[in-house]
Amino acid sequence: MAISEKLNALYKRKAIRAIDRQFSQFIGEQLGDVESPMVGWAALVSFELGKGNVCVDLAALDSARLFDLMPAESAELAILMTPENVLALVSGSPVVGYGSEPTPMVLSGSRLYLYRYWAAECLVTNEITARATELPLPMTLRGVLDDLFLPDMALLRQFYSTWEDSEKAEKLVDFFDINDLTQVDVDGLKTALDFGATDTQVLSLVPETSRLNWQKVAAAVALSYRFAVISGGPGTGKTTTVAKLLAAIVSSSDKPNGPEIKLVAPTGKAANRLTESIGKAVAALPVSNEVRDKIPTQASTIHRLLGAIPNRVEFRHHAGNRLHLDVLVVDEASMVDLPMMARLLAALPQHARVILLGDRDQLASVEAGAVLGDICLHAGSGFSADRARTLASLTGFRLPQEDSVPAVSDGVCLLRKSYRFHAKSGVGQLAYAINAGETRWVDRVLRQGFGDIALHDLDGDVYGEAIAITVNGYRNYLAALSEGADNRTLLRHFSNIRLLCALSDGPFGVKGLNVAIEKALAKKGLIAPGEEIFYPGRPIMVAQNDHGLGLYNGDIGIVVKQEEGLRVVFEMADGSVKAFLPSRLPEHQTAYAMTIHKSQGSEFSHTILVLPPTPTPVMTRELIYTGVTRAKDRLDVYATRTSLARAVKRKTQRFSGLADALRVH
Numbered sequence: 116m117a118i119s120e121k122l123n124a125l126y127k128r129k130a131i132r133a134i135d136r137q138f139s140q141f142i143g144e145q146l147g148d149v150e151s152p153m154v155g156w157a158a159l160v161s162f163e164l165g166k167g168n169v170c171v172d173l174a175a176l177d178s179a180r181l182f183d184l185m186p187a188e189s190a191e192l193a194i195l196m197t198p199e200n201v202l203a204l205v206s207g208s209p210v211v212g213y214g215s216e217p218t219p220m221v222l223s224g225s226r227l228y229l230y231r232y233w234a235a236e237c238l239v240t241n242e243i244t245a246r247a248t249e250l251p252l253p254m255t256l257r258g259v260l261d262d263l264f265l266p267d268m269a270l271l272r273q274f275y276s277t278w279e280d281s282e283k284a285e286k287l288v289d290f291f292d293i294n295d296l297t298q299v300d301v302d303g304l305k306t307a308l309d310f311g312a313t314d315t316q317v318l319s320l321v322p323e324t325s326r327l328n329w330q331k332v333a334a335a336v337a338l339s340y341r342f343a344v345i346s347g348g349p350g351t352g353k354t355t356t357v358a359k360l361l362a363a364i365v366s367s368s369d370k371p372n373g374p375e376i377k378l379v380a381p382t383g384k385a386a387n388r389l390t391e392s393i394g395k396a397v398a399a400l401p402v403s404n405e406v407r408d409k410i411p412t413q414a415s416t417i418h419r420l421l422g423a424i425p426n427r428v429e430f431r432h433h434a435g436n437r438l439h440l441d442v443l444v445v446d447e448a449s450m451v452d453l454p455m456m457a458r459l460l461a462a463l464p465q466h467a468r469v470i471l472l473g474d475r476d477q478l479a480s481v482e483a484g485a486v487l488g489d490i491c492l493h494a495g496s497g498f499s500a501d502r503a504r505t506l507a508s509l510t511g512f513r514l515p516q517e518d519s520v521p522a523v524s525d526g527v528c529l530l531r532k533s534y535r536f537h538a539k540s541g542v543g544q545l546a547y548a549i550n551a552g553e554t555r556w557v558d559r560v561l562r563q564g565f566g567d568i569a570l571h572d573l574d575g576d577v578y579g580e581a582i583a584i585t586v587n588g589y590r591n592y593l594a595a596l597s598e599g600a601d602n603r604t605l606l607r608h609f610s611n612i613r614l615l616c617a618l619s620d621g622p623f624g625v626k627g628l629n630v631a632i633e634k635a636l637a638k639k640g641l642i643a644p645g646e647e648i649f650y651p652g653r654p655i656m657v658a659q660n661d662h663g664l665g666l667y668n669g670d671i672g673i674v675v676k677q678e679e680g681l682r683v684v685f686e687m688a689d690g691s692v693k694a695f696l697p698s699r700l701p702e703h704q705t706a707y708a709m710t711i712h713k714s715q716g717s718e719f720s721h722t723i724l725v726l727p728p729t730p731t732p733v734m735t736r737e738l739i740y741t742g743v744t745r746a747k748d749r750l751d752v753y754a755t756r757t758s759l760a761r762a763v764k765r766k767t768q769r770f771s772g773l774a775d776a777l778r779v780h
């Protein structure tokens with residue numbers, strides 16, 4: 116069989132995408148040889164891009180699994196594509212260049228890219244490395260940071276009286292983040308608290324050199340570097356830290372109105388959450404109103420900041436028309452794909468500081484790249500000697516040092532302690548165990564009898580139970596709807612609970628589960644869908660960006676009955692609630708159940724996670740971790756132990772050249 120015929124056959128049975136075949140055909144036409152082995156390599160680069168891989172590393176090819184085919188079929192293709200000669204073939208091809216002039220594909224070392232992705236990767240590398248340098252700092256900053264990160268003694272005293280005597284020592288060490296016990300007399304500390312010592316007296320017993328509070332370190336890292344990343348799991352205090360960091364930036368700015376600070380997130384939902392949480396964190400800051408008033412609390416989407424133009428792919432702001440800002444904070448940065456990160460960085464003025472917030476262990480962006488993960492890859496437990504000195508002078512802590520730390524890693528700080536999940540909470544423990552890839556630990560946590568998590572083993576048929584528990588969870592929301600609650604309250608109620616799944620299709624996929632939940636709700640008389648697609652209470656998820664309407668892929672709305680008729684109400688990125696005619700909505704779907712991918716950037720008090728019993732390649736450690744960490748108070752997992760264990764073992768690897776490029780700079 117010829118290569119074009121083989122690719123057609125793969126396309127027909129949906130083993131490759133239409134765009135993969137089209138790109139390969141285009142390459143065939145450019146070469147004047149539709150059966151050239153290059154046609155196969157072009158299809159492969161495009162195919163891998165569809166899986167999120169920015170490039171194909173020709174030196175690390177698994178030629179027994181080309182296009183993820185089984186070995187026998189892959190071997191047939193290998194005869195046509197000649198992987199043994201691929202480097203010579205690719206480097207001599209007129210459709211492949213080295214980036215100096217536009218060619219459809221680019222070879223960089225042994226990595227083969229589509230030109231656009233290679234260019235995006237170079238841009239991101241250059242913009243980051245140009246900013247991976249220390250900033251000059253005013254001497255007063257140490258005092259500002261000390262004040263902002265002073266241990267909350269009122270909180271300590273409140274807890275202290277409730278602690279058992281036997282646990283006080285351990286809890287004090289944790290509260291003060293003491294990491295060098297040789298410097299602290301913990302019994303003396305207890306006695307001081309027991310006998311009513313003042314805050315100053317208590318604090319004098321815990322010198323800064325004995326402590327290591329990573330939030331303060333993170334603020335110092337971002338204060339002193341033009342490109343910084345603060346990565347941490349849920350509730351580790353990213354927002355709290357960034358609020359304090361912004362207060363320090365504002366306090367040290369010599370601009371009369373303060374620096375121009377912008378807060379963005381990749382989706383409307385995430386922007387809303389950031390607006391809400393940063394608002395609370397800024398309100399609680401121990402700073403003057405003069406400082407507080409200069410810290411923005413309104414976040415927008417990246418699209419909005421860049422100035423999306425309806426029906427156009429370009430934005431108003433780009434390298435030729437840069438944004439006016441001094442500090443950019445990007446929340447949920449793990450969701451930002453490589454092309455979007457390139458656009459964002461290209462549009463920044465050169466002097467601008469960038470602070471990325473996110474969780475490097477979460478699922479990578481839906482589109483290609485794993486920018487946050489790549490940036491954090493080489494960040495370990497220490498800083499270069501010079502950086503450790505700067506950070507020590509800013510925080511008073513002793514910081515771990517490492518040899519040969521790449522410049523970019525000196526701007527990365529990992530937050531390790533969760534303030535939301537009690538150390539004894541099941542969700543927190545489960546998230547740790549999953550991240551560690553330790554299946555036995557995962558199993559132990561699930562069997563330990565935590566009150567906030569339960570595994571319902573699908574070996575017994577508990578599918579119906581998953582539906583029933585979800586239906587029950589939506590009762591409050593639907594009761595509020597029938598009582599005529601206002602739209603904002605309804606949206607809040609709806610966001611308290613969600614069923615999350617791994618797949619789109621099949622009974623365990625989002626479509627099957629939505630139908631099952633809808634039927635069960637109707638049977639209980641909680642909704643009345645009748646013949647209508649739109650009925651009051653139907654939750655809707657937008658599946659396509661519509662810049663004109665300000666609705667974005669993943670935004671969730673609810674159908675409500677208003678005087679004028681049925682409308683779908685959404686909370687917009689600016690926090691307002693807006694109603695749309697159902698007929699005006701972009702592509703959308705029902706949202707009682709949603710995929711874990713789409714749930715990124717959201718959290719629900721009660722999360723119900725339904726995973727298919729049969730193995731599928733989408734079930735990865737990052738997927739399970741992301742699903743589990745959406746739960747704020749309660750998590751019900753419906754899965755088999757084997758499928759869960761297999762997923763926890765499967766860590767995703769996305770191919771790109773970014774981590775390597777950042778390491779060598």
Ligand SMILES: Nc1ncnc2c1ncn2[C@@H]1O[C@H](COP(=O)(O)OP(=O)(O)OP(=O)(O)O)[C@@H](O)[C@H]1O
Binds near residue numbers: 349351352354356535
């Ligand atoms: N140092 C701290 N001491 C006590 N409580 C803290 C501290 N830092 C954060 N918190 C509390 O922990 C909770 C989570 O903090 P925050 O929202 O800043 O975390 P986050 O990492 O931004 O969370 P998310 O994963 O939701 O984005 C908040 O209630 C916050 O007040």
